[in-house]
Amino acid sequence: MADFWNYVESPLIDGLFWDVWYNDQAITSKEDRNILYENRMLGIPRMRQVKVRNNSCTVHDEFRRTFSTCYDYFSSASEDTEPFGLGTGTAWTYSSPEKLDTSSYWGWLGTYGGGGFYEDFSIHSKETLEKIKVLKENLWITRGTRAVFIDFTLYNANINLFCIIKLTVEFPPTGGATPSWDFLTLRLLSYQSKYDYFIFACEILFIFFIIFFTLEEVREIIHFKFRYIRSFWNVLDLIIITLSYACILFNIFQFVKLSDVLQGLLNQKTTFANFDHLGRLQVDYNNMEAIALFFAWVKIFKFISFNKTMSQLSNTLSRCAWDIAGFSIMFFIVFCAFAQLSYLLFGSQLERFSTFINAMFTLLRILLADFDYDAIERANRILGPLFFVTYIFFVFFILLNMFLAIINDTYSEVKSEISSRKDFEVSDFLWRGVTN
């Protein structure tokens, strides 16, 4: 925790407040608060912490005599909302998430609420340092502190991008500290250039196209009724349309929200600029858009089976789908068995095996030759190498090859069928020629 205060006092403050130009002359206008010379800070940074109550966990009977305090992992049930320290000001009294208009944050060691004890920095580095000094000397970070967040937002006028930054330090109940960061770069405002009018025209076109496409599908649904849903391609169409509508709605909602935030910010420059919800919206929007586009790509396959070679290939893939699926289940069971084994053998020693899911990903990465054998050997000097050899032999040497065997066999089948059918067609053709 001493390290944390050292970080806040020197590199953080120096990084946030660039007071001098490179020839050591102070930058003239105090209003120009730029980072890396080109990025303007919007509003002021905010430092917030969440705490848990003492006795939020129960100490075992045997140790109850020697341990009087116990601080659990963070959970909304065990959150500490009592004033502490100086007892006045936002830094020492609890503010609810609703008041702060902040959503909860999913950190590496837990999910933290949006409320807490916060202190807004000043726009001048000197005042900020004094505020921090007060916090430090009054033991703002206690043994119950579970996470400290530092939030601020930058805007680069040259390239018209916002950057929403959240620096997090998590203090787990095991002691120690885990720092992490979250940079979110957004184009929230559209340019006023010609190119933007072109983009705008495209967006309008897209909306019309989606509406037309929807009507088409509705007609198909009315016509085919339940049979409609049976076709893979129709389901795909439905998904794409749904995601497209969601994207459009998100876009509109975001535009409205942004106007609100910016209006507030431009009126009063020395408040904290809360881009929390906007950033969250944008991330969800991006993910949805990405998935919609991915499905649109998949749709290309509908139109691709035009010539013999292509249909032969896509036939192979669709025919062996069941065998592949069946084998995937078998593969998955063996994989789970090994994951379970590795999780129990190495989980307490190696971070990469620390949960069952982690162990599965680590084993998958071993198949792709991305592994640290030395760590496995160090974790368990007898069972480690034994596990490794067994896994490589059964999964890498044998099971992985089954995928290939299935595909290979199906391809041969499909090809011989097609060529025999072609022969048939040829003979059929000849027959017709004869009978004519």
Added chain:
Amino acid sequence: MADFWNYVESPLIDGLFWDVWYNDQAITSKEDRNILYENRMLGIPRMRQVKVRNNSCTVHDEFRRTFSTCYDYFSSASEDTEPFGLGTGTAWTYSSPEKLDTSSYWGWLGTYGGGGFYEDFSIHSKETLEKIKVLKENLWITRGTRAVFIDFTLYNANINLFCIIKLTVEFPPTGGATPSWDFLTLRLLSYQSKYDYFIFACEILFIFFIIFFTLEEVREIIHFKFRYIRSFWNVLDLIIITLSYACILFNIFQFVKLSDVLQGLLNQKTTFANFDHLGRLQVDYNNMEAIALFFAWVKIFKFISFNKTMSQLSNTLSRCAWDIAGFSIMFFIVFCAFAQLSYLLFGSQLERFSTFINAMFTLLRILLADFDYDAIERANRILGPLFFVTYIFFVFFILLNMFLAIINDTYSEVKSEISSRKDFEVSDFLWRGVTN
């Protein structure tokens, strides 16, 4: 060795004794000996060394005139049990493993006995530093010292976990020092929460299930007699049952042992907390449990061959088992030949080829694309690259593909058999229809 003392005097002592809170105020109650603010040390740390006698090895005749001393690798036969230095106190007189109740330790460079010369630290950093100074000035570490161990145990009340720590520095007879560490995290005490009652209920249920399962298998054994052992699934059942009983017994034994240790510790706080045996038990228990669960996973395959696809796949695997096994032997011989070659060529230069077993694992890792070609080239500039190309060509390009060829061929066979059998069944069915 100067480095060792430097380490002990500064980072170790600072790390073990956290005297001040982050605002540089001394922590009030001296009783609160926490590390990383949250972890309580149980008892006091102990530093122990094992030595070998002078003349534990024989110097060659040619050099006998110039070399008067000779210290071998550690072995119980060559262990030095004579008092030395000041000659009094546990630090200078030998204590037997029985007296210390410590088992032997398998380090990286050898296996060290549980006895030796030890010094228990104090609970205050100042006293401890003085003790260390005495040891250092009286040359506690001699040329015969083969390993120094620092043992202590932490308890984190927040998450109810013990952490048994053993820091080791090995001094091989070649000179130099090899540090290593051993962290063992254990949940030895069960909570008093509701969740724990649920776990307890599950354990009781598990015991009843295992007993029922045992009776079932006993009945089968009586019925089938010797034929019982021939089935792979029955052998698997036996293994699972045996391992389960062992786990249950371990669990009970551990509970009893822990009560003893904790009782002693809570009564007298300034002694060394010997969790040596408990940790060892827990490790064995974990490994056994892991293997039992792995076999339980494998049992799923007994129930999986329900539909055509699945049985076709498991048929393929079981049928090519003999061919795979046969080829594995051939593969292993070629592999051994290359391992032998690489061991003799690079063993004296590269740590990864320093033993035959190491060389085998290194070659296996080359197949998985985890290798350091530059080191091989550096070790032998002509034969290194030659060896590498030969190995890659024969083993990676050719032999590894044989596994695939075997599986591929067997799969084709099984599939064509099944489809022909199906044809047969269909025709059989038709036949019956005709004859009826």
Added chain:
Amino acid sequence: MADFWNYVESPLIDGLFWDVWYNDQAITSKEDRNILYENRMLGIPRMRQVKVRNNSCTVHDEFRRTFSTCYDYFSSASEDTEPFGLGTGTAWTYSSPEKLDTSSYWGWLGTYGGGGFYEDFSIHSKETLEKIKVLKENLWITRGTRAVFIDFTLYNANINLFCIIKLTVEFPPTGGATPSWDFLTLRLLSYQSKYDYFIFACEILFIFFIIFFTLEEVREIIHFKFRYIRSFWNVLDLIIITLSYACILFNIFQFVKLSDVLQGLLNQKTTFANFDHLGRLQVDYNNMEAIALFFAWVKIFKFISFNKTMSQLSNTLSRCAWDIAGFSIMFFIVFCAFAQLSYLLFGSQLERFSTFINAMFTLLRILLADFDYDAIERANRILGPLFFVTYIFFVFFILLNMFLAIINDTYSEVKSEISSRKDFEVSDFLWRGVTN
């Protein structure tokens, strides 16, 4: 930018001007300006910058009140050619690319023009430092500066090699700085040794051979007319001949150009040695030569199908070419779909996915087991692992195996055909024997 000036003042100047020998005695002849003791600097280094105009981009309406300046990425349209600072001298007034005889440079963040504001260093370190000080104190690097180049050329007489060095620091409109370098090592002068006469003879021979080869192909073209172009081998011949002529021309042009530059340089030693065009020529020449040789290697295959095994193998490859090509298209579509997905999901977080092309290369490298899974997981904690597993399963486990299935099947076909043809030939032969 302070970092940039620090770099220029100390490591750069120290590196460029080696004034003392290792026993701290000043090197006697001031004329001997060697780097690393052995490399002579030709002429003097030049430092040049390119700038963009203020208001080269438009600030959004909402922020127009607070942002008065806006500097875009570099483009020739937005380049600043106005004098600034002191307003006199080459460092403060614009020189056009034609005047500087410098071509534009393709940096990591954009393409920069060949003109700009430059300052030639002196041959003495002291004078140079003073020049730099003037630049620094008059704020030579402004917020509009987009790149600074430092150009110089070394010559090593021992091994007769030129080294053209361009150190670049790019200042993007986002703030920050991106350093890069460009070392080009050239053998521009041929030795006067015996070996060079041999090379010269080879070159003459090569020219005669190419002329003969050309005549041959011209004859073939006249004879076959349009059918000529249909053969793969003829097209290959044409490409090789064209590239060879281009190489010869380049070589001659370079020789003439070099004489000019060296003549100017030897007459006046304290000017900047402009090897810009020569280096550019040489790079193009090398690439052309490399490609010509590659095609020449491919031509070997024309002559290789001499025995049964070889023709069987090359038959297999040429026959499955269409299937491979067809499947490659399918593969490419799936690949693009995944690249699009990963680009949108991770593009704003990870540099490796920052463009669509980058995303494609990153996915290709995942197939080759060169990836950073942790970064993917950090970028998107839910969709990241999901994407990874989906990609590995569909592309690595399934699609990649299709290539193998196609080749495998074609090989079996070709082999059985050849052996049946052989049987036929044998029976044919027998038949002839019978009928005779």
Added chain:
Amino acid sequence: MADFWNYVESPLIDGLFWDVWYNDQAITSKEDRNILYENRMLGIPRMRQVKVRNNSCTVHDEFRRTFSTCYDYFSSASEDTEPFGLGTGTAWTYSSPEKLDTSSYWGWLGTYGGGGFYEDFSIHSKETLEKIKVLKENLWITRGTRAVFIDFTLYNANINLFCIIKLTVEFPPTGGATPSWDFLTLRLLSYQSKYDYFIFACEILFIFFIIFFTLEEVREIIHFKFRYIRSFWNVLDLIIITLSYACILFNIFQFVKLSDVLQGLLNQKTTFANFDHLGRLQVDYNNMEAIALFFAWVKIFKFISFNKTMSQLSNTLSRCAWDIAGFSIMFFIVFCAFAQLSYLLFGSQLERFSTFINAMFTLLRILLADFDYDAIERANRILGPLFFVTYIFFVFFILLNMFLAIINDTYSEVKSEISSRKDFEVSDFLWRGVTN
């Protein structure tokens, strides 16, 4: 070069002369010159340099006015044997390789002769430092110096091992310095323990066995005459026997040589201990032994084809040998074409492609997923990625799969043949039963 002298004066001297024990008390007996407390230095270290003459290369006409000196790469023809500097003593006058009894050394940048200018250190650190100071102040290292060697030998009595150490710094004519090292660990003396008598007995047994084996093969040669050499297994036997004899002879020769060196060393302790030839012998001996053992492993295959599975597998491998060989040639041609291309494209930028051989190994490592794509992209931003994709597609996706196709097809053939043959045998057997 200043860096070189700094290294020699401080870390090297401190490392070679351990004067104090860890409690800062000087080690009593000055005779005990141990490194890392346990390793005795034999004799004294020697520092030797080799130089080339000025004007060992020719400067180009154009530059002859400005360059008066020219120092080539090292070759025995251009070696400088003139006295220089102080002109007296071994450090300033040339000693021939015969006088120094040192063989030439193959460094990273060339092969250096065994002669040169050398200075033997003293057994005391103070005297040594003075010697070095004299060398430095009189410019011992000149612009013609091409390599400096520091040779010494350690002996560890505890484990009876010699360690022959050669530290090398090469000064190429391009400027700069390339340090490298050579550690050779040898068991030159055999123990006087019981285990050694057992080893000795084994060696005697081995010699008798080899003699018996030789007689056997001689008999076979006499019997089969020229047909003998046609069998693969007989050739293997010959190779193994020849290598075995060579190993035995080496062993004897080494024993004699070692006695000489040690005798001289024990008589006079303050001379340089020349283990140069002994080390060289041992390396050759080890390599020969390794290869002999590798061939002995291969012999196991002679005896392995005992049951059906094994013979089926070895049949497959031996039958597809020709196809594999044929394809390997094709593969090699394509591989060479790509290696040539990459060598010319990236050779001047990337060390890994700096020679044709290096380029081949780098491409091989790309197939094994050990590559640095970023470096390739940096070296040539357009052709680099293009080359990479082309190479991966043609070689990794297509050609590599041909190996598998060949093996797969041959295995199917062999298996169906064997099973048909078995059917035949069965029917044959039935037939016999019928006719009986």
